[in-house]
Amino acid sequence: MKKVISMLLVVAMCLCVLAACGAPSTPSTPDNSGSSQPSGTTTPPADGAVVIKIGGIGPLTGGAAIYGIATQNGAQIAVDEINALGGDIQIEYDFQDDTNVAETAVSAYNNLKDWGVNIIYGTTTTSPCVTISSETYADRYFQLTPSASSPDVTAGKDNVFQMCFTDPNQGVTAANYVSEEGLASKVAVLYNNGDAYSTGIAQGFIDQANTLGLEVVTEQTFPADTNTDFNVQLTACKDAGAELVFMPIYYTPASLVLAQASQMGYDPLFFGGDGMDGILGIEGFDTALAEGLMLLTPFNATATDERTVSFVEKYEATYGEIPNQFAADGYDCIYAIYEACQQVDGLADMIANGDNAALCDALIAIFTSGEFSVDGLTGLGMTWQANGEVSKAPMVVGVENGAYVTK
Amino acid sequence: MIKNMSKASRSGLINYGIVIVVFIIVKILMGAGAMSNMLQSLLIPACCYIVMAISLNLTVGVLGELSLGHAGFMSLGAFSGIIAATALQTAIPFPALRLLIAIIIGAIFGGIGGVIVGVPVLRLRGDYLAIVTLAFGEIIKNIITVLYIGIDANGLHIATKQSNLNLLEDGIAIVKGPMGAVGVSKISTFTAGFILVIVTLIIVQNLVNSRQGRAIQALRDNRIAAESVGISVTKYKLMAFVTSAALAGAAGALFGLNFSSTGAVRFDFNTSILVLVFVVLGGLGNIRGSIIAAAVLYILPEMLRSLNINEYRMLIYAVILIIVMLVSNNPQLKALFGKIIPKRRKGDAEIV
Numbered sequence: 212m213k214k215v216i217s218m219l220l221v222v223a224m225c226l227c228v229l230a231a232c233g234a235p236s237t238p239s240t241p242d243n244s245g246s247s248q249p250s251g252t253t254t255p256p257a258d259g260a261v262v263i264k265i266g267g268i269g270p271l272t273g274g275a276a277i278y279g280i281a282t283q284n285g286a287q288i289a290v291d292e293i294n295a296l297g298g299d300i301q302i303e304y305d306f307q308d309d310t311n312v313a314e315t316a317v318s319a320y321n322n323l324k325d326w327g328v329n330i331i332y333g334t335t336t337t338s339p340c341v342t343i344s345s346e347t348y349a350d351r352y353f354q355l356t357p358s359a360s361s362p363d364v365t366a367g368k369d370n371v372f373q374m375c376f377t378d379p380n381q382g383v384t385a386a387n388y389v390s391e392e393g394l395a396s397k398v399a400v401l402y403n404n405g406d407a408y409s410t411g412i413a414q415g416f417i418d419q420a421n422t423l424g425l426e427v428v429t430e431q432t433f434p435a436d437t438n439t440d441f442n443v444q445l446t447a448c449k450d451a452g453a454e455l456v457f458m459p460i461y462y463t464p465a466s467l468v469l470a471q472a473s474q475m476g477y478d479p480l481f482f483g484g485d486g487m488d489g490i491l492g493i494e495g496f497d498t499a500l501a502e503g504l505m506l507l508t509p510f511n512a513t514a515t516d517e518r519t520v521s522f523v524e525k526y527e528a529t530y531g532e533i534p535n536q537f538a539a540d541g542y543d544c545i546y547a548i549y550e551a552c553q554q555v556d557g558l559a560d561m562i563a564n565g566d567n568a569a570l571c572d573a574l575i576a577i578f579t580s581g582e583f584s585v586d587g588l589t590g591l592g593m594t595w596q597a598n599g600e601v602s603k604a605p606m607v608v609g610v611e612n613g614a615y616v617t618k
Numbered sequence: 619m620i621k622n623m624s625k626a627s628r629s630g631l632i633n634y635g636i637v638i639v640v641f642i643i644v645k646i647l648m649g650a651g652a653m654s655n656m657l658q659s660l661l662i663p664a665c666c667y668i669v670m671a672i673s674l675n676l677t678v679g680v681l682g683e684l685s686l687g688h689a690g691f692m693s694l695g696a697f698s699g700i701i702a703a704t705a706l707q708t709a710i711p712f713p714a715l716r717l718l719i720a721i722i723i724g725a726i727f728g729g730i731g732g733v734i735v736g737v738p739v740l741r742l743r744g745d746y747l748a749i750v751t752l753a754f755g756e757i758i759k760n761i762i763t764v765l766y767i768g769i770d771a772n773g774l775h776i777a778t779k780q781s782n783l784n785l786l787e788d789g790i791a792i793v794k795g796p797m798g799a800v801g802v803s804k805i806s807t808f809t810a811g812f813i814l815v816i817v818t819l820i821i822v823q824n825l826v827n828s829r830q831g832r833a834i835q836a837l838r839d840n841r842i843a844a845e846s847v848g849i850s851v852t853k854y855k856l857m858a859f860v861t862s863a864a865l866a867g868a869a870g871a872l873f874g875l876n877f878s879s880t881g882a883v884r885f886d887f888n889t890s891i892l893v894l895v896f897v898v899l900g901g902l903g904n905i906r907g908s909i910i911a912a913a914v915l916y917i918l919p920e921m922l923r924s925l926n927i928n929e930y931r932m933l934i935y936a937v938i939l940i941i942v943m944l945v946s947n948n949p950q951l952k953a954l955f956g957k958i959i960p961k962r963r964k965g966d967a968e969i970v
Contacts (some may be wrong), residue, residue: 314877320657321658338883405883434760436760
């Protein structure tokens, strides 16, 4: 008898769970501010304005949370600015946590679909993005990612565009810069072989260096789990006589590399990728160690142009910290989507009918038209190629007296 | 008729009943369009975690050995299954058949991993299995992270650097080092997941209630007494452990073929512990508990999204886990439940 009761209880429980969240997935109409009020919108939409639902995905908890939160906040500032303009296009913005795990990203994405999303902004990190981009490709949603940099993100998917450089491109750009400026003839590469970002850039750099005749004297790697002791790798670089160490790695291990190199009295030129951005902000890090460090980054928070200054001011006032390049990429993404939407014919009908496939095709046509260009914080006159990659001028900054100086 | 059956087989029948009824309800809801996209996307992974939990319960609950690397077997199954499914893409056009082959290959590789770990370690007494499986999971993760595997007309190519892969023009790279497997065609279905759960239940419940299963439980309860009546320790321990590893491999193959990309880091120590949490919360040796705990605890954090508490979602999940753990072990509450359900007897909650 008890078994029967417990079985009935289980069935009842399952029914409750399924029914409670079994909201039908009909696309909600623009003026329907239902139960799932997004966190972003502060100003009520103007009468007759088209409300576009932009759904973001990125890690808000876990080890990669700083990147997700930065992209969330940067985009939020752009959304607030656009809504404050009170134009014909208003943005409703929701950002879902994916904890940097692909399967969680899929449910975050489906959650946004249930919300009635029109355009996907994200995901922040690469490996969830590869999964999500094939989902959006199948479902025909337009997707623009601020920072997922692997070529696999856009490969074979016409609806996915990137705001950041792809990894191999970044490596190629760095090798070109080193060669053109004559910084060194013997280079060593130190990278994390457990990380797609790091291996991607390193591979691009090594290939290009070989083409340009730069001598790569040694390739040193470390695994993703144990990245606290770099003495072995640095000694190998030193013994090989490297004048420049290219390290496309994140800033936390990079700060240890710099400290350990200084301890062993090895002082080559260190050159990093955009993951190095943030190294000056590490608590307890002696910025004198980073003196002379060069890195590729699309965004310099100390730049003095009007837009950067205004963005940094707003960001600091709202979130209490200096924005990094992820926040700037997020800000640019929202403006790129906004400016493209302004050029879409019949936008109001598409949104009203929930016709995201038509919107997706229209946006793809605009992004790849060659005439569409966006001036943002991370570059002027940014355009996109048909394969989803962005074209913008790379920027190299050096650390002088504890601050970035654009080279 | 049910009255005349033994308690164990009645309980087993109820487990099948629960799974089948839930499957039918879900199918009806899906057919009626009354199910959100998010919930639908959770169904297949939930099936995988249910299989993982049942199979780990065989090791932890029935055999009484702690395994901390169950995700390692899942990883083996996932990547071997993905490689098999991608390699057979042109040879076998039917996705269902390809999925079946991939799951079988995943199970075989999981089982081989189980033999490699089990043969030396299960001869030892003490907690060695926990330590070795922990290391095994990490080793698998690190090996797959540096491997590049591709396929072309000449067969499989395996290298540790992308440039050494030497694929022909028409070749495809299936596993790309730290990116993991990319561009996988998604062939897993909820029905396949349901069938896998049922097959797992049949295997595990029949094993537990067989002569061999009683030998395994005797080893758990008193090794010396079991040896004294002539039960071969290593043989029966290996039987349970390899079955468990093979089922984890099958679950991994289903899991890997449900996403278009899968990285080896997904199957890390945390995933092993997650499955262990399902087993412990469901009750050691309690298969029905494992099913319910895996389903509820996997879906719960995603359900919490609807509360719009982004930053605190995982925190609340953790608090719920702690509360469930405390409540389920509280003697007063147990006594209270005993009063509500009068027929509850001591010993009833054991092996079901």
